[in-house]
Amino acid sequence: GAVVSQHPSWVICKSGTSVKIECRSLDFQATTMFWYRQFPKQSLMLMATSNEGSKATYEQGVEKDKFLINHASLTLSTLTVTSAHPEDSSFYICSAWTGNQPQHFGDGTRLSIL
Amino acid sequence: RKEVEQDPGPFNVPEGATVAFNCTYSNSASQSFFWYRQDCRKEPKLLMSVYSSGNEDGRFTAQLNRASQYISLLIRDSKLSDSATYLCVAYNNNDMRFGAGTRLTVKP
Numbered sequence: 001g002a003v004v005s006q007h008p009s010w011v012i013c014k015s016g017t018s019v020k021i022e023c024r025s026l027d028f029q030a031t032t033m034f035w036y037r038q039f040p041k042q043s044l045m046l047m048a049t050s051n052e053g054s055k056a057t058y059e060q061g062v063e064k065d066k067f068l069i070n071h072a073s074l075t076l077s078t079l080t081v082t083s084a085h086p087e088d089s090s091f092y093i094c095s096a097w098t099g100n101q102p103q104h105f106g107d108g109t110r111l112s113i114l
Numbered sequence: 115r116k117e118v119e120q121d122p123g124p125f126n127v128p129e130g131a132t133v134a135f136n137c138t139y140s141n142s143a144s145q146s147f148f149w150y151r152q153d154c155r156k157e158p159k160l161l162m163s164v165y166s167s168g169n170e171d172g173r174f175t176a177q178l179n180r181a182s183q184y185i186s187l188l189i190r191d192s193k194l195s196d197s198a199t200y201l202c203v204a205y206n207n208n209d210m211r212f213g214a215g216t217r218l219t220v221k222p
Contacts, residue, residue: 043215046212091155107157110155
């Protein structure tokens with residue numbers, strides 16, 4: 001089946017650091033990739049929708065200058081959390097969409113900002 | 115009001131019990147619906163799609179009621195391994211909305 005690789009799986013870093021998370025579709029081309037965030041005991045919240053070769057569409061309340069998304073190819077999207085602070089600590093999950101439903105999820109990245 | 119609402123639970127049931135989850139959605143234009151299962155600290159995994167005619171996969175039955183805008187998931191003969199959070203999802207044109215999830219714990 002379709003595989004989405006997300007890296008790194010766990011990040012611990014100091015406040016003020018920028019962190020890049022990669023999301024790759026390994027055996028298919030993803031026209032669209034989604035980035036989600038999940039706080040403890042809460043549901044997934046969509047942060048942004050990323051289409052290859054175009055600017056990401058951010059959900060209301062998500063700062064585009066803080067969460068930089070790049071979707072340079074049909075198999076790779078990156079999310080950079082710039083100048084991360086403790087309140088950015090969360091579980092970030094990407095998913096890839098081929099045009100056939102449903103989406104395929106990465107394993108997630110657990111981000112802890114000290 | 116959230117676009118997709120679920121009873122957060124927790125549902126604590128004994129092994130072998132039958133348990134049902136409901137989920138309501140507010141966007142009448144939603145086209146497709148899914149149930150995902152999420153284990154603690156893991157990514158969601160697709161459990162099953164939900165069709166208007168209702169569909170069954172082993173011990174799991176999903177149903178959709180478009181008129182009332184809700185979907186349901188029924189788990190029969192629950193197993194310890196069914197313990198997880200179950201997320202319902204409504205999908206419309208590249209827009210996927212998750213419910214908050216219903217936590218199920220199956221006890222021996």
